[in-house]
Structure formats: C-alpha cells, structure tokens
Amino acid sequence: MFFKYNNTSWSQLDTLLAKENLTLQEVMDNEDVINECRVQNKNLIDFLLKPEVIEELVILTVKEPSVELGETTRFKYPNLASELLTCDVPAINERLAGDEKLLEKLYEFLENESPLNPLLASFFSKIMGGLIAKKTEQNWVSYQLTCLQVLDFLKARESFLPLLMKHLGTSAIMDLMLKLMTQVEGVEMRQNILNWLDSQRIVQQLVSLLNPKIEKERHDNVAQLLCDFLRIARDAQRGYGERADPDPLLNTLESPETVKLLLDQIFDNEKSESSIVGGISVLLCLLDVHQANFPGFRSVAYLMKNIYNSNLNDEDVDYEQKQRVLHSTSDAIVPKIKDFHDLLLNPPKQAPVLTTVGLLEPPVGNTRLQVVRLLSVLLGCESRRVQEELTQLGTFSVLLDLFFRYPWNNFLHTYVESCLVASLETAEGGEPNALTKHILGDCELIERVLKAWKDNDEQQELEKRARQGYMGHLVSIANHLIKLRQNSLVGDYLGEIKPEMLAALDDFKATTLTKVLEQQDKLLGGLHPNSLIEDDLGVCPLMANSALQQQTYAQFQMQDLPSQYLDTYSGLNDDVFNDGDDTLQTIDNPSDVNFDLSESDMLQRDAIFKQVCAQSINTLFDSDDQVFEERDHTFQTVIEKKDQKKGGRNNSSSSSGSDEDDEDTSPDGAEESNKMNVDPWTSPKGSPWGVASDTVTTSSANDDGWADFSSANFSELEERAASGDGKHESANTGPAVEQPSISVEGDACPVAAQTSDKESPLEKEGDKV
Incomplete structure (x- = not known):
C-alpha cells in the first residue's frame, strides 16, 4: 500500500516521536498513525507499549467520555484507541493478554449498568474478540499464547457469563458471545472452551432469556445468537466429516429436553410476540427450514434424502443423525401444537393497520404468520403424530379462514398453500388418510375453492373490482386437487361422499381451469428460445425455414418502433437506394434484408470483389503520393x-x-x-x-x-x-x-x-x- 513507501509521513512521525514529553493525544492527532501502526513502525510500537501509554489506550476505549465535549470530537480518541489496539500487532496483543491489570480494566466495562453505551460496547467487543479469534495472517504461536491467557482470565471470573447474559440486549455483546462459542481455534483449546461453556449450562441460560418477562431487545438477540450458532456449528461438523469432534453445545441445543424448555418459556403465562417469534425462529432453524421453506415442497424428509444422498458422500453428512434430530424436534413440538392453534385464534394484541385496501383490525400479525410457517414445515416432516393432532384440532379450517379473510397477504397465502400441498401429497399413490379426508370432507376445500373463484369473477364483472390477491395461489391449489382427483382411490372416495362436488370439479377443469392454464403457459414472445437450438435430428427450424427466419428478423427490427412510424418505416424498399448492378448494395431498411443468396448473387459478388481489388491496386501503384x-x-x-x-x-x-x-x-x-x-x-x-x-x-x-x-x-x-x-x-x-x-x-x-x-x-x- 502507498503508506509503506511514503517516506515523508514516516519522517514526520519519527520526528514527532523523538520529541520529549510527548503525549498520546499528540500522536493520535497525526493522520497516519493508524497506517504506521499496521505496518508496525518500530518507533511507534515502542511508544505504544509504554505502560502508561497502553493503559491510557485501554481506559479510553471503556470509559464514557465527558458530555461537555462536542459530539464531533467526543468519541474521536476512543475510536482511535480501539483501532490502535486491534491493528493485529503481535507485541500489542501479547502485552494486553499478558498484563492482568489491563484485562481487569477491560473487564470492568461489563460491570456497568444496562444499557451499555453501544459504541463503547463495540470497542470492548472488538478488542476482546481480536484476542480470542485468530486473524488470517496471525502467527499461530502468538495466537495460542494470547488466546489461552485471555480464556484462562475469563474462566476465572465467575461473574463473566452472568454479565454477558445481562447485556445481551446490546448487539456487540451478542457478537462477543458468538465468537466465544464458535471462533476459538485449535482442537484442544476449542474443545476446552466448549466443554466449559456446556458445564456452565450456557445453552439453557440463553433459552431461558426467551421468557416473556425478559425485555424485547434480549429476545431478538438471543434468537439470532442461537440461530447463528446452529448454522455455524452444523457447517463445521459437515466440513470436518467423521474427523469432527463432538460439539457439546450443539448436542445440547438439539436435544428434546432443550426444545421442551424453549416451548415452556415462550408459552408462559403472558403472550409476548417477540418471545414467540424468537422461539419459532429457533425451532425452524432446528428443523433445517432453509432446505424446505418454499411453496410446494414435498417434505423435509424427501429433500434430505435427495439432497444429501445425491450430492454428498456418506462420510460428509451423517444422514441418520439428521433424521434423528428432525423427528425428535417435531415430536417434542407435538404436545404444544394446541398452544400454537390457540395463537391462530387469539394472537397477542395488535393495533389496527390502515392500508391502501382498507383498515385491518386486527391485522394478521407476525405471530400468526410465523405459526403458519412452522406448521407448514412440521407437515413436511411426515410425522403421523403431527397430522393426527392437527386433524383433531381442526387447524385447517382456521388456516382456510385466514387465507380468504386476508386476500392481500401473500406471505400468509404461501404458507397456507404449503400446508395444504404437504397434506394432500400424503395421499398420492395410496388410500386417502385421515388428514386428507378431513381436508376434503370436513374443511370442504373443493367447495371453498370453487366458491372463491366464482365470487372473484362476479366482483370483476359486476362491481368492477380488482382481482383478489390470492388467485394465483388458488390456481395452484386447484391444480393439486385435479391431480388428486386422478388418483383412483381418492376419486372413489369423493364419488362416495360428494358426487356433486366431483362433477363440479370436473366441469371447472374443462371450462375454466384449462383456459387459465393455457393462457399462463402461452409464451409472451410468441417464439420459444429452444426453437433456436438444434433438435435431435440436428436441424434448426429457423435455419431450415428461410421464410420463418425472415419474419423473425423483421419482427425483431420492428419491436421497439412506435406505432406511428411503422407504416412509413415498413414502406421503404432497398431498390430505391440502388444505383445499379455494379455497386455494392446498402442496407438502409433492415426489416427487408434477404438472407437467401442465389447463384447469380454469388457470381456478382465475386465479380465486384475482383473489380474493387483491381481498382485499388492500380490506384496504389499509379498514385504519386506515398502510401x-x-x-x-x-x-x-x-x-x-x-x-x-x-x-x-x-x-x-x-x-x-x-x-x-x-x-x-x-x-x-x-x-x-x-x-x-x-x-x-x-x-x-x-x-x-x-x-x-x-x-x-x-x-x-x-x-x-x-x-x-x-x-x-x-x-x-x-x-x-x-x-x-x-x-x-x-x-x-x-x-x-x-x-x-x-x-x-x-x-x-x-x-x-x-x-x-x-x-x-x-x-x-x-x-x-
């Protein structure tokens, strides 16, 4: 970088450092002090390592500046001090980790009352995290020395973990906790710190913070912390394969006991949206929702079989372990499905929301939205206990009521459709189960779909109202019903209980749905791009049909022209610009370009080429000018x-x-x-x-x-x-x-x-x- 060769700035800083009675503030006022510290200017490092100077740097990063200072300069020196202490200089890192007095001054910052100053908290977290996590180019011996000393210091403080839990409402402290759980390197050191954290029941303490009595800020950060830890720990286990050492924190978090504790916390006496939403986000992460959270998925188990077995080796992923965690988590949730069902009917209080389509009182709310999302994933796990519980509670009737009550919430429509698709697909290839019979019979899914379609058509024709926002999802649900109708066993079941609805569904398919699907499948451009690719016989349709090629090229030339110019433009002819047969033709009307070349055209082209060559050569040799x-x-x-x-x-x-x-x-x-x-x-x-x-x-x-x-x-x-x-x-x-x-x-x-x-x-x- 440029500062490595900027001799002028070096000489200025060296001159300044040679001054007697030099203060830290004077050094930090130099604009190149950070760059010089990163390139490890020896004179600067020696100055910073003085006991009184490095102690002043630490105090600046953790002590609240005076409010009498202006806002523009109040945090200037604390920020510079934190940058100097985190420049990844081995001598500075070793001095910080080896001096217990300096670590005590840093630790005192956690003893302040909540809430912590977020900027000073970021300085503190940056310094401590830099001593715990290894940098890319950091010397391994130096890292082991500093990290081991810092971890020993923290483990000796009994109040360390409680203080972190106390200040988890500050995002910077959450980041420090995550680094402590995931970024300690070295097999022995990492296993020691994980075992120590597990012995202190750190996972259980974090889950307990999701209690509705805890403030909202800690709910959000704890949920984010647990989700991030799950993803990082699982990726690490997958990357190491069979060589991976067991992660005690991951095993504890995935255990049914921890899932039960989580559900007990969020369903305490009070209803808190932040607590419920945070707990559901952790449950979704435990269920590997990132692999199954899209409309129309078959099932989480189905995806796991295909993704893991086809793309990864057996030694890379423990498929049985994944299945075990999946089913144990879903089974632990089953006793609380009734509580989730009640949340759909009576969510936490929400203020009315005024939208462009009217006043929503009450709105859907994030609580109900996340509950439906969780149910869609649970149904994809193909757990019979989950299906039976939802059937007994009549949850699908509530889901359909929400689907049609809020016609403009497409997030809700997506998750409800996922619930229906996952449930109906369990009947494909076999006899309809209790859940399928419940959806088709008790919930009257076919009747409601046909009625909603009819109401939408009437509103558009008579009342001139806009098309309902759920119509696209309704088309997809109707398609699944048609496929289900083709199943002989399901068709016989429908013919027995509701023959009139079966006939109405067939008529709807023949008169309405087929036309809608044809219109949706129609290509907007009129020509499929695959027609430009050679078919199995090696013949390209466009190349074989010159007339089609001519028409396609003309349409391409005309597509961007305004309509008022089309008549005039298309009326031009290339013959207007031709002076004779002996001159080259110009292409002034691209729409009339003819791609067919006859034999006479080829001969004429050769003759013109020879003539032009002869004229050019004669001109070259007869000219008096120097070429x-x-x-x-x-x-x-x-x-x-x-x-x-x-x-x-x-x-x-x-x-x-x-x-x-x-x-x-x-x-x-x-x-x-x-x-x-x-x-x-x-x-x-x-x-x-x-x-x-x-x-x-x-x-x-x-x-x-x-x-x-x-x-x-x-x-x-x-x-x-x-x-x-x-x-x-x-x-x-x-x-x-x-x-x-x-x-x-x-x-x-x-x-x-x-x-x-x-x-x-x-x-x-x-x-x-």
Missing part, C-alpha cells in the same frame, strides 16, 4: 538497404516511383533502372508474373489476369534455382533480370519484387520482411 511512410514492409526496400550497404550496386527501386529514382542520372543507374523499373500491370501479357525465358513459359497468368500458381511453373523455377542459373531474360526487353521473389498476402493481387543474385533478403533481413 506508406515506413517502407520496411516491402521486399524492394529490403534490397535497397542491402545494396546501399554494399556500396550502392543497385541505386533504384523498381516499383516505388519515388523522387530519388527520378533524380538518378548516372548511366549505370539509368541502365539498371530501365532493367528494373518494369510496370507489372502494363506488361504485354497483362500480368504481374510476365517473366519468361527459354525455360520458363509466360503462361503464369490466366485469362482473367490473375496469377496462376500451378505446380508446373513452380517446379520449373525450382529446377532453375537448383541448377545455379539465377538469371534469365525478360520477356519484354531481352536483357537478363534477376529472378523474382513472389509475395502473396491473403487473397489480394500479388506484388512482384526482385531480389539480389547473391543472397536472399529473407535470409539476411529476417523479421524486417
């Missing part, structure tokens, strides 16, 4: 440089047409110029390869004026070169000229350049060509 500023890219310039080095045997260029060649008046130069300055494009043969001798024929150019690279010509040239006769007479002038070296770039017309008779320029000049 290239750097002429090292041609064979002739290589020859010139070579000849100049040899004393100027060749003083002219055969094809450049430069002014220097025109000014050369020496006889030798003129004679050589006449030999070399032959225009290949105006030769009698009309070809740049018009070079012939008694052994080399002049048929190297075909009738079109293009070079003929037949094997005969090249073989003759090779034989001539092998015989040592490097020169032959020109077909135009008669005198001997040097044998040409041929250069071809791409498909353009070739350019002839002549080489020396002694040494190839390609061999001499190398990469210059």
Whole structure:
C-alpha cells in the first residue's frame, strides 16, 4: 500500500516521536498513525507499549467520555484507541493478554449498568474478540499464547457469563458471545472452551432469556445468537466429516429436553410476540427450514434424502443423525401444537393497520404468520403424530379462514398453500388418510375453492373490482386437487361422499381451469428460445425455414418502433437506394434484408470483389503520393538497404516511383533502372508474373489476369534455382533480370519484387520482411 513507501509521513512521525514529553493525544492527532501502526513502525510500537501509554489506550476505549465535549470530537480518541489496539500487532496483543491489570480494566466495562453505551460496547467487543479469534495472517504461536491467557482470565471470573447474559440486549455483546462459542481455534483449546461453556449450562441460560418477562431487545438477540450458532456449528461438523469432534453445545441445543424448555418459556403465562417469534425462529432453524421453506415442497424428509444422498458422500453428512434430530424436534413440538392453534385464534394484541385496501383490525400479525410457517414445515416432516393432532384440532379450517379473510397477504397465502400441498401429497399413490379426508370432507376445500373463484369473477364483472390477491395461489391449489382427483382411490372416495362436488370439479377443469392454464403457459414472445437450438435430428427450424427466419428478423427490427412510424418505416424498399448492378448494395431498411443468396448473387459478388481489388491496386501503384511512410514492409526496400550497404550496386527501386529514382542520372543507374523499373500491370501479357525465358513459359497468368500458381511453373523455377542459373531474360526487353521473389498476402493481387543474385533478403533481413 502507498503508506509503506511514503517516506515523508514516516519522517514526520519519527520526528514527532523523538520529541520529549510527548503525549498520546499528540500522536493520535497525526493522520497516519493508524497506517504506521499496521505496518508496525518500530518507533511507534515502542511508544505504544509504554505502560502508561497502553493503559491510557485501554481506559479510553471503556470509559464514557465527558458530555461537555462536542459530539464531533467526543468519541474521536476512543475510536482511535480501539483501532490502535486491534491493528493485529503481535507485541500489542501479547502485552494486553499478558498484563492482568489491563484485562481487569477491560473487564470492568461489563460491570456497568444496562444499557451499555453501544459504541463503547463495540470497542470492548472488538478488542476482546481480536484476542480470542485468530486473524488470517496471525502467527499461530502468538495466537495460542494470547488466546489461552485471555480464556484462562475469563474462566476465572465467575461473574463473566452472568454479565454477558445481562447485556445481551446490546448487539456487540451478542457478537462477543458468538465468537466465544464458535471462533476459538485449535482442537484442544476449542474443545476446552466448549466443554466449559456446556458445564456452565450456557445453552439453557440463553433459552431461558426467551421468557416473556425478559425485555424485547434480549429476545431478538438471543434468537439470532442461537440461530447463528446452529448454522455455524452444523457447517463445521459437515466440513470436518467423521474427523469432527463432538460439539457439546450443539448436542445440547438439539436435544428434546432443550426444545421442551424453549416451548415452556415462550408459552408462559403472558403472550409476548417477540418471545414467540424468537422461539419459532429457533425451532425452524432446528428443523433445517432453509432446505424446505418454499411453496410446494414435498417434505423435509424427501429433500434430505435427495439432497444429501445425491450430492454428498456418506462420510460428509451423517444422514441418520439428521433424521434423528428432525423427528425428535417435531415430536417434542407435538404436545404444544394446541398452544400454537390457540395463537391462530387469539394472537397477542395488535393495533389496527390502515392500508391502501382498507383498515385491518386486527391485522394478521407476525405471530400468526410465523405459526403458519412452522406448521407448514412440521407437515413436511411426515410425522403421523403431527397430522393426527392437527386433524383433531381442526387447524385447517382456521388456516382456510385466514387465507380468504386476508386476500392481500401473500406471505400468509404461501404458507397456507404449503400446508395444504404437504397434506394432500400424503395421499398420492395410496388410500386417502385421515388428514386428507378431513381436508376434503370436513374443511370442504373443493367447495371453498370453487366458491372463491366464482365470487372473484362476479366482483370483476359486476362491481368492477380488482382481482383478489390470492388467485394465483388458488390456481395452484386447484391444480393439486385435479391431480388428486386422478388418483383412483381418492376419486372413489369423493364419488362416495360428494358426487356433486366431483362433477363440479370436473366441469371447472374443462371450462375454466384449462383456459387459465393455457393462457399462463402461452409464451409472451410468441417464439420459444429452444426453437433456436438444434433438435435431435440436428436441424434448426429457423435455419431450415428461410421464410420463418425472415419474419423473425423483421419482427425483431420492428419491436421497439412506435406505432406511428411503422407504416412509413415498413414502406421503404432497398431498390430505391440502388444505383445499379455494379455497386455494392446498402442496407438502409433492415426489416427487408434477404438472407437467401442465389447463384447469380454469388457470381456478382465475386465479380465486384475482383473489380474493387483491381481498382485499388492500380490506384496504389499509379498514385504519386506515398502510401506508406515506413517502407520496411516491402521486399524492394529490403534490397535497397542491402545494396546501399554494399556500396550502392543497385541505386533504384523498381516499383516505388519515388523522387530519388527520378533524380538518378548516372548511366549505370539509368541502365539498371530501365532493367528494373518494369510496370507489372502494363506488361504485354497483362500480368504481374510476365517473366519468361527459354525455360520458363509466360503462361503464369490466366485469362482473367490473375496469377496462376500451378505446380508446373513452380517446379520449373525450382529446377532453375537448383541448377545455379539465377538469371534469365525478360520477356519484354531481352536483357537478363534477376529472378523474382513472389509475395502473396491473403487473397489480394500479388506484388512482384526482385531480389539480389547473391543472397536472399529473407535470409539476411529476417523479421524486417
């Protein structure tokens, strides 16, 4: 980073540190003090490690600043002090952990009355957490030394855990507790601290804080702490696999006894929404809700079988352990299902809520919403005891009442649909069970779905009211009923108890639901993207059907144009812009681009290409202007440089047409110029390869004026070169000229350049060509 090389700031700080009677405030006023501490400036570290200085730093982080100071500067120095103490400097960490006096001053902060100053609490938690948790680049020996000393100090204080419980309403203290439970590294140290915490019944103490008599702030933080611990501990166990040591805190939290204690706390005499919601969030985390909490899931057990067995190895995840925890937790909840049912009928008091669709009195409330969410997960566990309890209580009638009473709460609709789907799917492939019969018979699910659909249609047509907010979920529920109707055993059961409802359901499917599903399945774009992919036969429909391709491209060009421009735009024609058949066509109307190329179009394209190439080459050689500023890219310039080095045997260029060649008046130069300055494009043969001798024929150019690279010509040239006769007479002038070296770039017309008779320029000049 830049401060490592900022010598100016280093010299300024070193100059300041050399001052006598220097105070800590003067050092912290330096703007680079934090950066210098991180790069471990030796003079600065020595100053900070002075007993009086480091003690002052600790006091600044835990002592409440005077209220007489301005708000902008009141916490300036405490913040700087905490940053200096947590810069991950081994010398500072070891001094803090090894000096019990300094640890005592830090510990005294917990002895203050609640609520703690949240900013100072964050400073305290940051310092203590930095001594407990290992940094990424921290030295392992240094970490073990500091962590062990701090843990021994804390374990020796009997009031430590009670004080943490007392201040859990402060988020920073909750973070410190989580670090203590999850971020101690080293097998031996981690196991020791976990065993110590479990012996102090830390899990039971945390669960007891969910009692309704405790303040709301601690309810929220305790629930968050337990959920975070569950996720981190399970991930650690899954990562270690069979090598993982048992986590006593995790085992205690997952035990049925702890679940029972949790339920007893939240269902105490009073009803507190924060207590109930916090307790349900912990129960959902115990049930692995993050794997099953979405509409239409089959079951938690089903997901566990497929997810764990297909994606993970047996040694990575103990599937039996997961199943055991799942069923033990659900069984522990069964005795309290009646209490959850009562919460649906009589939730904690809620003030009326004014919404855009009217006054909700009472509103659904977070309590009832979380209860329905918990029931949807319990039903997915496929526990027979849960199904029987819900059937006896008539819970599904209450769920359907809430579903239709609050038509705009889609969270509620999602969880109710999940409850119904999980319950109805238990009857698929077999005889309808007691829960299915209860839902179809006692709860009259089919009748209520059909009635709600009819009422919605009447309200839209007659009263011009908006479509009900639960209609999308109603379509999904109706689909599941149709699938259930196709089950022969369930169909026979419905035919026995409610034949008229069975007929009404069939009529609803034929007249209404089918049209709705077709409309929902209709592609908005009109063309499925899969049509652009080759089918099993290897034929792409768009590529095989040119008319379809033309239509699709035209629609793509028109899709963003306003309607008032479509008529004018579509009326344009490419023929308006065509001057004739000899010019290239322009695409000014993309909607009329024709992707079909006939044979005549291909021939015309080739002719135009040849014509343009010929015009460009003639222009290149006939122009008086210099085309290239750097002429090292041609064979002739290589020859010139070579000849100049040899004393100027060749003083002219055969094809450049430069002014220097025109000014050369020496006889030798003129004679050589006449030999070399032959225009290949105006030769009698009309070809740049018009070079012939008694052994080399002049048929190297075909009738079109293009070079003929037949094997005969090249073989003759090779034989001539092998015989040592490097020169032959020109077909135009008669005198001997040097044998040409041929250069071809791409498909353009070739350019002839002549080489020396002694040494190839390609061999001499190398990469210059």
